[in-house]
Amino acid sequence: KIVEYIEMLLYKEKDLVGKNILITAGPTREDIDPVRFITNRSTGKMGYAIAKAARDRGANVTLITGPTDLTPPSFIDVVNVYSAEDMYRAVSDRFDKCDVLIMSAAVADYRPKEKSNIKIKKSDDDLKIELTRNKDILYEIKEKKSRQVVIGFAAETNDVLENATKKIKKKNLDYIIANDVSQKDSGFGTDTNTIKIIDKFGNVKDYPNMSKLDVAHTILNLLVK
Amino acid sequence: KIVEYIEMLLYKEKDLVGKNILITAGPTREDIDPVRFITNRSTGKMGYAIAKAARDRGANVTLITGPTDLTPPSFIDVVNVYSAEDMYRAVSDRFDKCDVLIMSAAVADYRPKEKSNIKIKKSDDDLKIELTRNKDILYEIKEKKSRQVVIGFAAETNDVLENATKKIKKKNLDYIIANDVSQKDSGFGTDTNTIKIIDKFGNVKDYPNMSKLDVAHTILNLLVK
Numbered sequence: 001k002i003v004e005y006i007e008m009l010l011y012k013e014k015d016l017v018g019k020n021i022l023i024t025a026g027p028t029r030e031d032i033d034p035v036r037f038i039t040n041r042s043t044g045k046m047g048y049a050i051a052k053a054a055r056d057r058g059a060n061v062t063l064i065t066g067p068t069d070l071t072p073p074s075f076i077d078v079v080n081v082y083s084a085e086d087m088y089r090a091v092s093d094r095f096d097k098c099d100v101l102i103m104s105a106a107v108a109d110y111r112p113k114e115k116s117n118i119k120i121k122k123s124d125d126d127l128k129i130e131l132t133r134n135k136d137i138l139y140e141i142k143e144k145k146s147r148q149v150v151i152g153f154a155a156e157t158n159d160v161l162e163n164a165t166k167k168i169k170k171k172n173l174d175y176i177i178a179n180d181v182s183q184k185d186s187g188f189g190t191d192t193n194t195i196k197i198i199d200k201f202g203n204v205k206d207y208p209n210m211s212k213l214d215v216a217h218t219i220l221n222l223l224v225k
Numbered sequence: 226k227i228v229e230y231i232e233m234l235l236y237k238e239k240d241l242v243g244k245n246i247l248i249t250a251g252p253t254r255e256d257i258d259p260v261r262f263i264t265n266r267s268t269g270k271m272g273y274a275i276a277k278a279a280r281d282r283g284a285n286v287t288l289i290t291g292p293t294d295l296t297p298p299s300f301i302d303v304v305n306v307y308s309a310e311d312m313y314r315a316v317s318d319r320f321d322k323c324d325v326l327i328m329s330a331a332v333a334d335y336r337p338k339e340k341s342n343i344k345i346k347k348s349d350d351d352l353k354i355e356l357t358r359n360k361d362i363l364y365e366i367k368e369k370k371s372r373q374v375v376i377g378f379a380a381e382t383n384d385v386l387e388n389a390t391k392k393i394k395k396k397n398l399d400y401i402i403a404n405d406v407s408q409k410d411s412g413f414g415t416d417t418n419t420i421k422i423i424d425k426f427g428n429v430k431d432y433p434n435m436s437k438l439d440v441a442h443t444i445l446n447l448l449v450k
Contacts, residue, residue, distance in 0.1 A: 036263060
């Protein structure tokens, strides 16, 4: 903790002082029953890196995180959530007071329609799980947007750019960070990422493969130019 | 690693020397698409504790493990698997040569009938996932059983004893370790466990809440009495 404190003090560029930055990270879990759940490959590394970088640059950071195995950076506020519904509530409760929302969590799009309170017994038959849509956090929040800069992520495996551009419009985002999670050294669980940054005017900028901490600083640079 | 080596040497009761013990641990993951999957709350702690305890007592240990965040004990063979199908193959390839199989993994009973090769786009509609049964590893393997002692686990939330007794018969097990995963301090992710050991004659023995390492030694004691 002392090492982290010194690291933070030594970081020279304090260009985010006074900014309240809300960052989401990790996957969510959608319970089928008390034992089984649906989740995704997100490990939280990207969001945690952004939280650390923003803290070092002087921002007031709140990290809303799904279940991960990472230790969150010190000297920030951490809110632990489990499901997409928890995540929605945690973000919307805090959105009004933030200046920037960076939504790097991989929030589940669907949850089981019904959660069984006891472990579903297996049978020889096939099984159907009915899924229903979770609220789209960025879409829901766009009505409340005033001064906030809102940055989304698009983890795609195909038509990365096309899907990202659609998302910007639909959710009224300022930027979207698109990455092709089917590429090696990019996306879930890796320590590096290859991203494209797309702004609301449709400008696209490609970046080389970088560490997630370098990607974090690149994203935060958008807030100070 | 040196510490672990000394720990292993110092463990006095070498009562499992020469025994080939196959242990499974952790959850499995059943892919829906390249991003989403179904899994369960198993963290692998119980199986890893059994592997460590068996190694310390002199056994030749092979640990077949689903995705976990644990570091496996040193000086044992480790086989990493992902899905229930991988786990089935890994176990059946090694069953003939083992003396003991301890099946502590929480193997998924079901997998999505079809895995999409691209991330399924969300739509406003509900979604149905069709699931199909995975092979029941212990049930499949029972035909091959000769000298082997086979120990299963039953992670239940209700009717724990009744369900465990059924499993013993159906899968021709020597013992089943039953635990109620809905209890606090027992089951998934905890460092302790409260178990009942049921043998094939229907005898049930209750144990108090113990560390998972103590539970591991209790289970291994079944092999030397």
